[in-house]
Amino acid sequence: MKSKFSVFLTWMFVPAFLMGSALADDNAFGSLISDNVDNSSVSIPFEQGQVIDMTLHPLIRNATASNTLMAVMISPELKIALIRTQSGDNYFVRIGDKLGNAEGEITAIKSDGIEVTEDTEVISLDVRNRSVSNEAI
Numbered sequence: 001m002k003s004k005f006s007v008f009l010t011w012m013f014v015p016a017f018l019m020g021s022a023l024a025d026d027n028a029f030g031s032l033i034s035d036n037v038d039n040s041s042v043s044i045p046f047e048q049g050q051v052i053d054m055t056l057h058p059l060i061r062n063a064t065a066s067n068t069l070m071a072v073m074i075s076p077e078l079k080i081a082l083i084r085t086q087s088g089d090n091y092f093v094r095i096g097d098k099l100g101n102a103e104g105e106i107t108a109i110k111s112d113g114i115e116v117t118e119d120t121e122v123i124s125l126d127v128r129n130r131s132v133s134n135e136a137i
Contacts, residue, residue, distance in 0.1 A: 070090065100116060
């Protein structure tokens with residue numbers, strides 16, 4: 001009985017493992033900067049004639065202020081923030097990560113928000129304490 005169960009588990013997990021790694025699209029830990037120089041077919045128009053390069057990582061596509069800070073997690077060893085981009089994707093970020101389309105870098109993560117430094121300007125994003133869908137309330 002044990003050998004049948006172990007054979008069954010083997011046949012269940014080995015194909016799943018192989019398929020999971022075979023379906024990996026790109027390197028998830030690769031650079032956020034795209035090497036694609038011809039990106040006209042993947043750009044979409046935005047407000048007032050602005051064009052967004054869809055080949056860039058979502059964290060650096062739009063202005064820093066267009067992102068929503070959903071949560072902050074702080075421990076003695078680690079500080080992490082949860083960012084929701086304008087496209088609705090969620091990402092965990094740390095100090096030193098890039099954010100925004102103006103070469104911004106996360107320089108501080110505090111209990112009430114994060115600070116992003118772009119050139120000499122510091123932009124603060126406060127934590128949202130309610131659902132983004134209820135902003136008008």
